[in-house]
Amino acid sequence: MHIAQIRERLRQAGAAPVHERHLLQLWAQGPARTRQRDPENFLPRPLREILPQLQAELAELLTLRSAHGSEDGSERLLLALRDGQMIESVLLPREGLCVSTQVGCAVGCVFCMTGRGGLIRQLGSAEIVAQLVLARQRRSVNKVVFMGMGEPAHNLDAVLEAIELLGSSGGINHKKLVFSTVGDPRVFERLPQGRVKPALALSLHSTDAALRAQLLPRAPRMTPEELVACGEDYAQRTAYPIQYQWTLLEGINDGEAEFEGLVRLLKGRYAVLNLIPYNAIDALPYQRPSWERARAMARALHERGVLTKLRQSAGQDVDGGCGQLRARAAGLKKGGAVRTVENGL
Numbered sequence: 001m002h003i004a005q006i007r008e009r010l011r012q013a014g015a016a017p018v019h020e021r022h023l024l025q026l027w028a029q030g031p032a033r034t035r036q037r038d039p040e041n042f043l044p045r046p047l048r049e050i051l052p053q054l055q056a057e058l059a060e061l062l063t064l065r066s067a068h069g070s071e072d073g074s075e076r077l078l079l080a081l082r083d084g085q086m087i088e089s090v091l092l093p094r095e096g097l098c099v100s101t102q103v104g105c106a107v108g109c110v111f112c113m114t115g116r117g118g119l120i121r122q123l124g125s126a127e128i129v130a131q132l133v134l135a136r137q138r139r140s141v142n143k144v145v146f147m148g149m150g151e152p153a154h155n156l157d158a159v160l161e162a163i164e165l166l167g168s169s170g171g172i173n174h175k176k177l178v179f180s181t182v183g184d185p186r187v188f189e190r191l192p193q194g195r196v197k198p199a200l201a202l203s204l205h206s207t208d209a210a211l212r213a214q215l216l217p218r219a220p221r222m223t224p225e226e227l228v229a230c231g232e233d234y235a236q237r238t239a240y241p242i243q244y245q246w247t248l249l250e251g252i253n254d255g256e257a258e259f260e261g262l263v264r265l266l267k268g269r270y271a272v273l274n275l276i277p278y279n280a281i282d283a284l285p286y287q288r289p290s291w292e293r294a295r296a297m298a299r300a301l302h303e304r305g306v307l308t309k310l311r312q313s314a315g316q317d318v319d320g321g322c323g324q325l326r327a328r329a330a331g332l333k334k335g336g337a338v339r340t341v342e343n344g345l
């Protein structure tokens, strides 16, 4: 289901813009954060009559299958969609939420569990917002990162529709909506046009175009230089720094050549580089470098003029890693310890 379809049903039942705004806010933020209105005096009768059915349909968009709390305060949720497909959301420490945008993903990054099975289906914009609705029933949320299962650029209309709603009726500050992508020309064209302009995270992972193409086999063929040029342009336009995501893979993208490549590309940019040690996935041959090595790399980059953050691992005690809960539930993956990191990946 898409938000445009919800709006259409409301309008057909006589909703004026003020009614539409109120009802969407009630859905996205819940009654506790929405101004109390007496439906009898506020909503036209035909609208009141369709509401129970519509509300039931919205409530059925997602069902909580299981919740996996972690010592650090994050909580990973396995959610079933109406057709039985499953996705993951992660409640993050400090009122954050990581949402999925697709079931599966076509990009096929070699280190990502979600990418291993290809794209299964797109999420509707209402299914994206429903993840926030469900999360808010468990705790307060004031930041939403699009870093769960799926590539937002491959479901762009639905993701932008959800972002528009979250940044208006959903009550989330625009800079606390983080669109995470491998980079796609359509993203750089469409994001600046939106009324709600989210913060942007670009999953870079390598400054070497050939290596990046191996690691992210079906990402659009933008070179690292092109990505950084487009990222810088968006950062300047929105007056908000770009985040570059770098999943650290031992012996692959943690060496001297990448270090110099990062200095060359990112020094002096309006950007933050997030180094995120790889989360181990059973059956994949990759390793994360030692924490000491990762910290030394972050420090050295910082000294060379690249604002760098090493993301502290979190949720180590729960079954984590993007797409791994779903894979386990769907019987796609054998048991075994897995790890997760702070930003819900």
Ligand SMILES: C[S@@+](CC[C@H](N)C(=O)[O-])C[C@H]1O[C@@H](n2cnc3c(N)ncnc32)[C@H](O)[C@@H]1O
Residues within 6 Å of the ligand: 111, 112, 113, 114, 146, 147, 148, 149, 150, 151, 152, 180, 181, 182, 201, 202, 203, 245, 246, 247, 276, 277, 278, 279, 280, 281, 321, 322, 341, 345
């Ligand atoms: C799951 S993706 C979703 C958003 C978008 N598709 C992207 O790639 O930016 C979010 C981030 O998770 C990272 N990621 C995926 N698998 C990972 C793993 N096993 N360990 C660490 N980071 C991982 C990706 O590199 C990406 O930066």
Ligand code: SF4
Residues within 6 Å of the ligand: 105, 106, 107, 108, 109, 112, 113, 114, 115, 116, 148, 149, 150, 151, 182
């Ligand atoms: S890291 Fe992102 S783009 Fe790559 S396969 Fe996973 S979800 Fe898709």
